[in-house]
Amino acid sequence: MAELAAPLPTWRRMAANGRVLWGGGFLLFLALVALFAPLLAPHDPLEQDLMLQYVPPFWAEKAEPGFVFGADNLGRDILSRLIHGSRIALTVAIVAAFAAGLLGTVLGLLAGYLGGWVDAVISRLVDIWMAFPAVLLAIVLVAVLGTGLHSVIIAIAVIDWTRFCRVVRAETMAQKEQDYVASAVTIGLSRFRILVREVLPNVVPLLLVLLTLEMGIAVIVETILSYVGLSIASDIPTWGGMISAGRQYVHQAPWLLVLPIVCVVLTVLALNALGDGLKDTLDPVMRK
């Protein structure tokens, strides 16, 4: 007969999960790179030198020492631009995901717990929102708000709160049927207190997973907006901006396109791995 092992504490399960380890590890690395970007970057990311135009990366024949990943169409160092680009990517990922999460969670909790007309109004709003093409809406919003970091973050939050709202609403409705909520009602706690102190903590594991996945989406949306030239001012290096330039000069210098794409893909893969790993370790249903 199989023996039942005592359940491991949550952090031990996380530490033993391969996806959490590689996703979290890569993000920690990225966060350090972003934090110490000015120290790590070998060159000024904005310094132009037309003599260095299209210098290829180290594996090619005509590589220039000191320019590991080569230089772009204006002779700027690619590695330094990638390092500085991680700052915008991470800032947008963290701030936008939290903003979308906050908006969606509040509305989702209210809709799920209060039900009735509140739920009807919020659910209809979600339906209307889902009828917009997200990418087009993001582009239109930034065009309306004007370009800049703030606009990008606002656009992502305004568009993606529905992801949180739908899931949190469903989870709140499930939690509401639990005995602990009934007991809280019986001892006369206020609705606000039950929602914030009792229901919310039980939704947090789910929120963590959603936030991680949303960060991946935010990185992609920022890249898209930079790609169409609607993100941050052009004198700040971003991965999307580099991809956009890379597409233009793809025939002369394909590595201009390769390297920022690799950065975006790795970051998104790491965030997805972390999200899936957290789901495995935090979700009592998924966890075997």
Add this chain to the structure above:
Amino acid sequence: MSLGFLLRRLLLAIPTLVGVAVIVFVLLRIVPGDPIAMLIGPGATPADIQKLRELYGLDRGLLDQFVLYVGDLIQGDFGVSISLRQDVMELVLGRLPITLELCLAAIVIAILIGGTLAVAGVYWRGRWPEAGVDGVSGFILAIPDFLWALLFILFVVIFAFSGLPISGRLSHEIRFDALTNFYLLESLVRLRFDVFGSVLLHMLLPALSLALPLSAIIARVLKSSLNEAMTQDYVLLARVKGFSRIRIVAREALRNALVPTVTLTGVQFTFLVGGTVLVEKIFSYPGIGNMAIDAVINRDLPLIQGLVLTFAVLFIAVNLLVDMSYAVLNPRMRHG
């Protein structure tokens, strides 16, 4: 499928559409700057500007403007594009077939790839191909359509694959006086196989970029519902009768595993349609997605408005079709 069910679904779409129209109206009225100033060049007199404001109804109150706007929408009047100086409705309807053909090609590719992966995963269950299928679909899913588009372009450039076009819709050497913008369909009907081949070839990479993320989702859902179907009694019966394993998976289990897959494919199809905005831009594909980005960059408000509404109608229509196909596939829903 009962008529009542259909009517109910149609009626539910109306408030959603009205909501979309309201949001588009509000969004485009809070744009900083006078749209009229963008409409006419420098050198216009204040009298000219006033005349145009009256023409567009911009001199009236917001509520009057809204009534005017809704009235125009109901008559199918989306206004005149500022940058292209043509009727918005004509412009959008002219380009819409291009995007529709691209989306259809993409969904066919997605179903083929996703279905193959799922069947392979179930057929070799518990062995290395199954782990391979899971790994591949996880990887495909993590990368969005527009990054796939860029990766394909890189691939073509680096390996000098001159046979695969990465921009446009039809080779310049081919002359084709089309009657409609459904090139694929029209060339087939008119037996112009040179045009058909060229359009198909130009479509391949954009359609594949759009299809890949969806194919991974199809693979996942179909695989799990196939696995569930494989545990059912009728599968056991088929096994007892001595049918081959591939026949059991493809003929017996597949039919029963289709319902959840179709539902999810439909919902995800709207994301695919939304993806055309960037993928068309990247491949210089002349559909409404590409047009949308240009419209935003040119601040062409009437065109943006017409395109956003067109996309919204497409999304709602797809969801309606999904609900209907669900009712057809699942007998229990037919009279619901």
